Amino acid sequence: MIFCAGRGTRMKALTQDRPKPMIEVAGKPLVDHALEQLEGVEHRVANLHYLPDMLEQHLGALGVKTVFEPTLLETGGGLKNALPMFSTDTLFTMNTDAVWNGPRAAEILSKAWDPDRMDALLLVVPMARTHAHLGTGDFDLSGEGRISRGNATVYTGMQILKTEAVAEIEDDHFSLNIVWENLFRRGRIFGVEYPGDWVDVGHPDGIEIAETLLKAKP
Numbered sequence: 001m002i003f004c005a006g007r008g009t010r011m012k013a014l015t016q017d018r019p020k021p022m023i024e025v026a027g028k029p030l031v032d033h034a035l036e037q038l039e040g041v042e043h044r045v046a047n048l049h050y051l052p053d054m055l056e057q058h059l060g061a062l063g064v065k066t067v068f069e070p071t072l073l074e075t076g077g078g079l080k081n082a083l084p085m086f087s088t089d090t091l092f093t094m095n096t097d098a099v100w101n102g103p104r105a106a107e108i109l110s111k112a113w114d115p116d117r118m119d120a121l122l123l124v125v126p127m128a129r130t131h132a133h134l135g136t137g138d139f140d141l142s143g144e145g146r147i148s149r150g151n152a153t154v155y156t157g158m159q160i161l162k163t164e165a166v167a168e169i170e171d172d173h174f175s176l177n178i179v180w181e182n183l184f185r186r187g188r189i190f191g192v193e194y195p196g197d198w199v200d201v202g203h204p205d206g207i208e209i210a211e212t213l214l215k216a217k218p
């Protein structure tokens with residue numbers, strides 16, 4: 001599940017004529033950088049809302065299915081709305097406002113995934129290997145792979161998640177944070193560290209920083 005529905009207001013004038021996932025970094029749209037991290041995943045679905053035609057055409061040519069949201073539903077609601085598009089009970093979910101430099105994110109998550117212990121596995125990166133990130137950290141990560149709310153690492157926007165944890169939420173409009181809080185209470189949420197560099201491209205300054213990093217560390 002690739003989240004593409006947001007209006008991208010932090011990008012200011014850059015999203016006046018295009019959705020944020022179509023903003024180019026190093027010669028290709030942000031959504032293409034995201035899809036590279038999902039290489040090998042055959043069934044991919046993206047939710048659309050703001051200026052959807054451009055994204056629908058671009059993603060359709062890449063074999064990505066799309067679902068339109070007439071009203072923005074946030075990340076949790078958007079995923080719940082798209083669940084009929086999937087036949088599996090476990091998914092990758094991914095934001096598109098980042099650029100990665102290192103091993104493929106989906107592979108890191110897959111190697112650490114343990115469905116007997118986990119209902120969610122979040123990919124996090126230490127603050128020292130984040131770039132252009134304007135906020136604080138999101139989680140602390142223990143040696144056993146358990147995470148807790150904290151500041152040591154930043155959530156990269158990618159995870160493996162069992163769909164049951166989303167489908168059980170009665171609301172239609174909600175954040176994935178609601179799902180995570182339920183899983184914290186059950187002890188079923190974990191994290192794994194991304195060993196490369198990660199750039200926050202949710203704001204205009206992140207574009208140049210990402211391009212500089214990619215040139216320096218191909």
